[in-house]
Amino acid sequence: MAITTRQYEAKDFARLHKLDQECFPPGISYSKWSLHYYLSLPGADCMVAEEGKQIAGFILAEENPPLGHIITLDVAEGFRRRGVGTILLREMEQHFAFQGVQSVLLETSVENKSGIAFWERHGYRTEAVVKKYYLGKIDAWEMRKKLGKR
Numbered sequence: 001m002a003i004t005t006r007q008y009e010a011k012d013f014a015r016l017h018k019l020d021q022e023c024f025p026p027g028i029s030y031s032k033w034s035l036h037y038y039l040s041l042p043g044a045d046c047m048v049a050e051e052g053k054q055i056a057g058f059i060l061a062e063e064n065p066p067l068g069h070i071i072t073l074d075v076a077e078g079f080r081r082r083g084v085g086t087i088l089l090r091e092m093e094q095h096f097a098f099q100g101v102q103s104v105l106l107e108t109s110v111e112n113k114s115g116i117a118f119w120e121r122h123g124y125r126t127e128a129v130v131k132k133y134y135l136g137k138i139d140a141w142e143m144r145k146k147l148g149k150r
């Protein structure tokens with residue numbers, strides 16, 4: 001079955017929260033409160049990838065042109081390395097570009113080797129380290145991509 005994408009709907013909330021809990025360690029994954037907070041931001045954009053009725057992943061971002069911020073990208077374990085993250089990221093970048101975003105920023109744990117490999121593959125470059133960003137002890141890379149450049 002093919003992967004399809006669509007906009008987030010309120011009925012997805014519980015499944016997205018569960019997926020985020022599965023994708024990140026406790027304390028780094030979002031509480032229901034914080035996920036709800038990010039989804040409710042005025043510039044929030046959230047896209048869901050599905051195979052049939054199964055949620056394969058989602059991307060949550062915030063646009064504030066000329067800046068865009070990727071809040072999280074979560075792909076369910078059984079769907080990884082099948083291009084789902086790439087599909088979601090490309091759609092969000094296209095949407096960002098349409099909205100006038102020129103530069104996309106994100107943070108990822110310095111310990112998240114697969115995440116870093118994924119972002120680098122898509123043209124994101126480390127700009128700075130944010131000390132003790134996660135749980136007050138794990139550093140994060142701040143990564144950026146200028147849209148239109150590969």
Ligand SMILES: CC(C)(COP(=O)(O)OP(=O)(O)OC[C@H]1O[C@@H](n2cnc3c(N)ncnc32)[C@H](O)[C@@H]1OP(=O)(O)O)[C@@H](O)C(=O)NCCC(=O)NCCS
Nearest residue numbers: 023073074075080081082083084085086114115117118121
């Ligand atoms: C990082 C993540 C989003 C990647 O999603 P995905 O759907 O598996 O990614 P894709 O299949 O589109 O991969 C595209 C490319 O990224 C790189 N990549 C992805 N996962 C990788 C891994 N585990 N190790 C090394 N490179 C990886 C590869 O270059 C890959 O291309 P290839 O499969 O042809 O080698 C997914 O592993 C995930 O959800 N992880 C947990 C949450 C997370 O860390 N999110 C990102 C930080 S916010």
